[in-house]
Amino acid sequence: MNYPIYLDYNATCPIDEKVLNKMLPFLKEHFGNAASAHHAYGWKAAEAVAEARQQIAELLGASEKEIVFTSGATESVNLAIKGVFEALSHRGNHIITAQTEHKAVIDSCKHLQKIGADITFLPVEKDGSIDLNLLENSIRKETILISLMAANNETGVLHPIREISEIAQKHQVLFHTDATQAIGKIPFDVTALNIDLLSLSGHKMYAPKGIGALFIRKKIQISPQIDGGRHERGLRSGTLNVPGIVALGEASVLAIEQTEHDFKRISLLRDCLEKAILEAMPNAFVNGNTKQRLPNTTNICFGSDIDGEHLLLALNKIAVSNGSACNSASTEPSYVLKAMGLDNTQAYSSIRFSLGRMSQETTINTAIQHIAEVLKKY
Numbered sequence: 001m002n003y004p005i006y007l008d009y010n011a012t013c014p015i016d017e018k019v020l021n022k023m024l025p026f027l028k029e030h031f032g033n034a035a036s037a038h039h040a041y042g043w044k045a046a047e048a049v050a051e052a053r054q055q056i057a058e059l060l061g062a063s064e065k066e067i068v069f070t071s072g073a074t075e076s077v078n079l080a081i082k083g084v085f086e087a088l089s090h091r092g093n094h095i096i097t098a099q100t101e102h103k104a105v106i107d108s109c110k111h112l113q114k115i116g117a118d119i120t121f122l123p124v125e126k127d128g129s130i131d132l133n134l135l136e137n138s139i140r141k142e143t144i145l146i147s148l149m150a151a152n153n154e155t156g157v158l159h160p161i162r163e164i165s166e167i168a169q170k171h172q173v174l175f176h177t178d179a180t181q182a183i184g185k186i187p188f189d190v191t192a193l194n195i196d197l198l199s200l201s202g203h204k205m206y207a208p209k210g211i212g213a214l215f216i217r218k219k220i221q222i223s224p225q226i227d228g229g230r231h232e233r234g235l236r237s238g239t240l241n242v243p244g245i246v247a248l249g250e251a252s253v254l255a256i257e258q259t260e261h262d263f264k265r266i267s268l269l270r271d272c273l274e275k276a277i278l279e280a281m282p283n284a285f286v287n288g289n290t291k292q293r294l295p296n297t298t299n300i301c302f303g304s305d306i307d308g309e310h311l312l313l314a315l316n317k318i319a320v321s322n323g324s325a326c327n328s329a330s331t332e333p334s335y336v337l338k339a340m341g342l343d344n345t346q347a348y349s350s351i352r353f354s355l356g357r358m359s360q361e362t363t364i365n366t367a368i369q370h371i372a373e374v375l376k377k378y
């Protein structure tokens with residue numbers, strides 16, 4: 001099978017070779033349970049987990065005691081939002097989030113709505129940004145949490161995390177950010193940015209699927225959502241995924257080393273691709289703010305007269321998505337793009353292109369040629 005050129009890094013990334021090599025021994029000879037305190041198998045695993053925890057903390061500008069391992073960003077987000085709601089129910093029941101968040105956030109909030117939470121789903125501007133005045137004016141005395149993503153998975157639009165955290169702090173409201181798409185793509189420091197809780201995922205930063213982490217600032221109490229053997233200081237029970245954790249640690253080291261270099265290289269390739277498409281299709285436009293945006297993402301609306309599903313099929317030499325991959329095979333138009341004011345046909349005619357560490361100039365040029373050839377027929 002001739003695989004298409006991969007341009008869907010926001011859906012998932014391949015594992016970095018260095019990450020794979022680092023984790024393999026922990027799938028083989030170093031198979032111990034990190035909680036086994038009485039023999040060398042357990043010690044080896046526990047030591048590797050401690051090192052990885054340190055590496056992830058360093059990437060985030062956090063301390064290792066502030067990192068809890070999970071199975072991925074969906075679980076981290078569930079733990080953050082439900083855990084805060086349960087722990088702070090005596091203080092209030094109001095949570096503020098946005099209509100363009102990932103389903104992990106939206107559906108966690110909808111779940112809490114059924115058990116007494118009051119949720120504000122903020123609308124967004126046409127460019128996908130948040131109105132900070134509206135955010136601040138939405139805070140009331142029952143507000144316990146603001147949850148806003150760092151970077152949108154469909155459009156790459158960045159939220160002003162520092163300004164949001166200032167507003168949260170001023171009103172003594174906790175701030176959680178789903179930073180799954182930002183970590184590894186742009187520099188991020190939870191201390192400088194004053195973040196209380198942060199979710200991230202291994203497979204969006206060149207580690208495997210099934211591993212993630214939640215940063216929880218010291219002294220913040222949240223209620224565990226998975227009970228059992230009291231792993232992770234009781235916050236997340238379940239035998240640790242040692243190979244996954246080792247991989248996430250190594251992926252963090254690579255992110256520290258490479259983010260800046262990747263940023264420049266990948267944004268140049270993304271810009272070439274975007275420019276070529278916009279030149280080939282005069283009616284096409286980019287969805288979302290192009291200044292406050294991830295370096296690897298472009299989400300393009302090809303125009304109401306173009307059937308996006310048809311175009312996706314025609315673009316058979318590249319692997320891209322129409323933004324609903326995270327929505328498991330949904331054929332609904334993207335709710336993110338609709339929240340930004342696109343109508344159904346515009347949302348249906350939009351395609352997300354997302355590049356990554358393994359994207360090379362030669363393959364991007366091949367992709368550009370292929371896209372240009374396909375677009376000629378439209």
Ligand SMILES: *Cc1c(COP(=O)(O)O)cnc(C)c1O
Binds near residue numbers: 011072178179201
């Ligand atoms: C991929 C993604 C998630 C879900 O992460 P998993 O590790 O696959 O559960 C959550 N939020 C955003 C913004 C994402 O891109």
